[in-house]
Amino acid sequence: IGAQLGIGTRACQAEGLRDGNVAQNPENCDLYARVLPEDKHRIVVALQQAGHVTGMTGDGVNDAPALRQAELGIAVASATDVAKAAAGVVLTDPGLGGVLTVVRAGREVHRRMLTYTLNKTLKVFEITVFLTLGLVLTGRFLVSPLLIVLMLFANDFVTMSIATDRVRPTPAPQHWDVRRLVAAAAGFASLSLVFSLEFYFIARGAWGLDGHQSQTLAFLILVFTNQAGIYALRTNASLWSLAPSRWMAMTSIADLAIVSLLAGLGVLMAWLPWSLIVLLLASSVVFSVVLDAAKRPLFKHFAIA
Structure with a gap:
């Protein structure tokens, strides 16, 4: 039998x-x-x-x-x-x-939770170190309290849409290992931190931004890199191999459009040149590809997904 x-x-x-x-x-x-x-x-x-x-x-x-x-x-x-x-x-x-339906649904939920956990831990590392180093290197806060609040809304607005995302369930069951997840997130945060700091100081000098405009720039960098991290880490394969859900795509577009308009028009923050906003957006897209390439060896090393 x-x-x-x-x-x-x-x-x-x-x-x-x-x-x-x-x-x-x-x-x-x-x-x-x-x-x-x-x-x-x-x-x-x-x-x-x-x-x-x-x-x-x-x-x-x-x-x-x-x-x-x-x-x-x-x-x-x-x-x-x-x-x-x-x-x-x-x-x-x-x-x-x-x-079969139960197992598939469970693994899909697990993959969404994995994306959320990695991205949330990554952003905690990046934002904390970015603002701390900025304070040490410049002698002032890189982001104002108002922009901190706006950033929390902008980032969490997109992060919540992960619950609706289209995912591929893993072929085998997995256990949570918090230490491996934190270590992997720290690796991704290091890459994101290098990009953020480099773009911030180069753009501030090239465009001659004053203190308030520099705060707007830091705000946009942290919002745009959050999106790059979500899309790079949401699947084990290449980021373009699986289209996001309609709700996730819509929230991403709305989020990017709103924060870009606020920065370009100078609403609730100092204005930035549109050329700089477009350059930051394009650079963030390129950075998401870099993060996607680094994802595979890091996932393999830490046995994630």
């Missing part, structure tokens, strides 16, 4: 689990025979101890411990109330076809 289903032919008896022999190497078994209710929980634990992400389906009261223990416990439509309460997901249609 295992061969016909494509599961495998290595069958083991559940007695080995109780003796602690097979639990050390659960990969040695494709099937378990003579399984008692408590053995289901032991199988899940053994697989987890071996580093696997486990899923468990069941319908009876005796399945409840294993359903609770597994990362993804799935109760079928005809399951008892106890099994449904223990499971993380309850199928509403007969059969197991809904499992």
Whole structure:
């Protein structure tokens, strides 16, 4: 039966689990025979101890411990109330076809959360170091309190649209590793910081900007690089390989248009020449390509996505 289903032919008896022999190497078994209710929980634990992400389906009261223990416990439509309460997901249609939908939806949500976490951590690093270095090097704050508030609205407006983004689910399950995520975000933030500081000081000198105009420039840099980071990190492949969702594209365009108009017309901030705004926008697009190229080796090094 295992061969016909494509599961495998290595069958083991559940007695080995109780003796602690097979639990050390659960990969040695494709099937378990003579399984008692408590053995289901032991199988899940053994697989987890071996580093696997486990899923468990069941319908009876005796399945409840294993359903609770597994990362993804799935109760079928005809399951008892106890099994449904223990499971993380309850199928509403007969059969197991809904499992594929559950796994795909879960991995899509995980990818969106990964994009949000990486980008949010990146921006915390970049903004903090950018403003601190700017204060040390120039002796004044690079962004006024009003522009800080506007920047928070502008950046969060686009960041929230990640929840609607079109994503590709990963082919294999993943675990969260905060240290790896923070380390990768710090690497991306370093690249973004180099671009931001370099453009700021070069443009300020080339256009002869005064203090208030320099604050507007810093504001636009931090808003535009936020967009570059979101689009570069939203997929494992090239940034142009997957189109964003309609809502994400619309919020990005609206965000860029509003902050550019405010800066160009001098509303709520000192005005900037339109030539400088266009140059910054074009440079941010180029920077997103650079960030996209650096993404692949960093993702591989830190085993992300």
